[in-house]
Amino acid sequence: MTTEQQDPIKAVPVRRPGRWIGGVVIALIAIGVIYSIVTNRNFEWPTVWRYLFDFRILTGLRNTLVLTVLSMVIGVVGGIILAIMRLSRSPLVSGAAAVYIWFFRGTPLITQLIFWNFFSLLYPRIGWGTFSVDTNTLIAPFVAALLGLGLNEAAYMAEIVRGGISSVDEGQREAASALGMRQGKTLRRIVLPQAMRVILPPTGNETIAMLKTTSLVVVIGYFELMTAAQQIYADNLKQIPLLIAAAIWYLLLTSILSIFQSRIEKRYSRGVSGIATQPGFAERMFSFRKAAR
Amino acid sequence: MSEQPTQEPMVRAEGVCKHYGRLEVLKGIDLEVAPREVMCVIGPSGSGKSTFLRCINHLEKVNAGKLWVDGELVGYRQHGDKLHELREHEVAEKRREIGMVFQRFNLFPHMTALGNVIEAPVQVKGIPKAEAKQQGEDLLTRVGLADKADAYPNQLSGGQQQRVAIARALAMKPKLMLFDEPTSALDPELVGEVLAVMRGLAEDGMTMVLVTHEMGFAREVGDSLVFMDGGVVVEKGKPRDVISNPQHERTQSFLAKVL
Numbered sequence: 001m002t003t004e005q006q007d008p009i010k011a012v013p014v015r016r017p018g019r020w021i022g023g024v025v026i027a028l029i030a031i032g033v034i035y036s037i038v039t040n041r042n043f044e045w046p047t048v049w050r051y052l053f054d055f056r057i058l059t060g061l062r063n064t065l066v067l068t069v070l071s072m073v074i075g076v077v078g079g080i081i082l083a084i085m086r087l088s089r090s091p092l093v094s095g096a097a098a099v100y101i102w103f104f105r106g107t108p109l110i111t112q113l114i115f116w117n118f119f120s121l122l123y124p125r126i127g128w129g130t131f132s133v134d135t136n137t138l139i140a141p142f143v144a145a146l147l148g149l150g151l152n153e154a155a156y157m158a159e160i161v162r163g164g165i166s167s168v169d170e171g172q173r174e175a176a177s178a179l180g181m182r183q184g185k186t187l188r189r190i191v192l193p194q195a196m197r198v199i200l201p202p203t204g205n206e207t208i209a210m211l212k213t214t215s216l217v218v219v220i221g222y223f224e225l226m227t228a229a230q231q232i233y234a235d236n237l238k239q240i241p242l243l244i245a246a247a248i249w250y251l252l253l254t255s256i257l258s259i260f261q262s263r264i265e266k267r268y269s270r271g272v273s274g275i276a277t278q279p280g281f282a283e284r285m286f287s288f289r290k291a292a293r
Numbered sequence: 294m295s296e297q298p299t300q301e302p303m304v305r306a307e308g309v310c311k312h313y314g315r316l317e318v319l320k321g322i323d324l325e326v327a328p329r330e331v332m333c334v335i336g337p338s339g340s341g342k343s344t345f346l347r348c349i350n351h352l353e354k355v356n357a358g359k360l361w362v363d364g365e366l367v368g369y370r371q372h373g374d375k376l377h378e379l380r381e382h383e384v385a386e387k388r389r390e391i392g393m394v395f396q397r398f399n400l401f402p403h404m405t406a407l408g409n410v411i412e413a414p415v416q417v418k419g420i421p422k423a424e425a426k427q428q429g430e431d432l433l434t435r436v437g438l439a440d441k442a443d444a445y446p447n448q449l450s451g452g453q454q455q456r457v458a459i460a461r462a463l464a465m466k467p468k469l470m471l472f473d474e475p476t477s478a479l480d481p482e483l484v485g486e487v488l489a490v491m492r493g494l495a496e497d498g499m500t501m502v503l504v505t506h507e508m509g510f511a512r513e514v515g516d517s518l519v520f521m522d523g524g525v526v527v528e529k530g531k532p533r534d535v536i537s538n539p540q541h542e543r544t545q546s547f548l549a550k551v552l
Contacts, residue, residue, distance in 0.1 A: 175399035175458075178350060179413035179465060180389030182382055189416055193403045 047241035051232065052248060060228025061249055067145060067214045067224055072207050074150025079157025084187070086162050097158065104155035110216055113148035117141065117220040141222040148217070153210060160202045164195030196268045204261030208254050215250075225249060301364050303328045303469055303500045304349060308358035311344055318344045320524040321358060326469075326517075331501045333511035333532065336521035337547060342504045345521070346471050349502065350391040351384055362391065363468060389417060392462030396474040398454045400446040406433060406457045407442040410464045418465070425464075432460040436490050452483030456490050463494075470494065472503035508552060512536055520544045 085097035120135035176186040215226035229246040233239045304326035311319040318341045334342045347353040351368045360367040369376040410429035414420040436456040476484040518532040
């Protein structure tokens with residue numbers, strides 16, 4: 001064997017006419033859509049811009065964000081607790097978590113939201129004797145929305161966390177206990193950090209989904225982004241522009257969340273080999289090969 | 294090794310039995326490991342040798358018989374003639390004094406080599422981080438990996454990972470080290486570097502019990518050799534004697550296959 005450096009292979013790449021044809025078709029459709037969006041006056045773009053920063057829309061936006069964050073906090077914390085319960089050796093503890101998950105995943109979210117809103121019909125007062133409060137003052141639409149979204153999310157997060165914990169090799173737990181580490185610490189220091197890699201991507205998806213799902217609380221009248229848009233167009237009948245304004249905000253926020261998600265995922269993939277390098281646009285489209293480094 | 298018959302054995306097993314459901318894995322093991330002794334356990338797969346090793350640090354619960362490490366009963370406390378199961382934290386406390394090295398290394402992949410080594414001293418013993426780091430670097434130097442302190446396990450070869458795993462076990466300053474087929478998952482050319490580290494440990498006087506297929510190591514470094522088959526100790530003696538002059542027919546046929 002010689003140690004001489006070999007020249008890199010220079011070969012004509014395979015032509016891909018299918019990609020070219022597909023590309024042309026897509027370009028034509030895109031031009032048509034953009035042309036229509038720009039020229040169709042019914043979109044009323046000036047109205048969209050005017051309402052995009054309307055005080056009511058911005059208030060709704062803020063409430064949407066608050067609701068998303070708090071619901072996810074309840075969902076994640078509840079999910080971790082439920083997952084640990086689910087993996088417990090005690091059949092009662094594990095069974096209780098299973099029943100919770102069964103119930104909250106088995107009924108529609110919108111049913112649960114309305115249920116919490118009407119909770120006072122079931123229990124007019126909450127508490128014991130003198131230490132009780134009127135249910136309607138305790139469960140305002142905001143609390144009902146939070147309960148509905150958070151408790152439902154916990155059931156889904158529980159399955160995600162459980163999958164993550166189960167994905168960690170049993171040898172990791174053994175190594176930790178052989179070092180004299182106790183169960184709680186093993187979970188916190190060894191198992192959960194590794195489970196994160198499996199847990200985080202779907203949690204990011206859940207957060208993005210939650211941002212949009214908060215719009216469901218329109219049915220119980222809590223004032224978030226979608227409720228705001230609806231109330232405004234109920235007055236001025238400019239449905240399409242207001243729906244577009246709301247959609248723009250949802251798109252912007254979900255895009256920001258997606259960027260966060262990929263950053264966090266990178267951080268937790270430490271110690272896991274092979275971040276595969278994706279071929280770039282030019283290479284995939286035209287089979288242009290980048291010079292090997 | 295000098296024999297001191299009055300000394301308390303580091304490990305003492307009396308009639309140790311272990312079964313999973315109906316499957317009997319250990320059918321009454323009687324063994325003693327003296328302090329500073331290096332005991333090698335060989336035998337065909339399924340003979341119960343790894344299970345016995347895992348019983349010593351209570352990763353497996355013994356079903357019958359008794360097991361002592363350094364004079365203390367493993368997994369139980371004796372009050373009069375009654376046995377009480379130890380609580381989780383008591384078991385954990387005892388495991389700190391017993392190092393274990395696994396066939397598949399089981400390093401923590403989300404921590405660097407040094408992170409792996411200092412994890413237990415810091416988190417379990419509560420040693421200040423700076424001090425643990427100093428000791429951890431010394432240990433990595435001892436296993437020949439001073440320059441790999443910041444590498445993650447997936448950036449290391451199998452042999453290097455296993456040496457980090459040995460350093461991690463040593464960081465708890467154990468009085469007994471258990472090795473469960475430490476070289477079986479390694480490429481042949483990497484076995485030597487791990488055995489060299491283990492030989493160094495033996496020379497420093499560490500008490501070691503190792504399940505292995507490395508007959509050369511057993512012969513040169515081991516003080517005693519145990520052949521297990523079907524959940525019982527078939528033969529025990531000086532490695533040279535057992536290897537060159539096996540008494541039992543089953544030992545003879547096993548050695549004929551591996552030598």
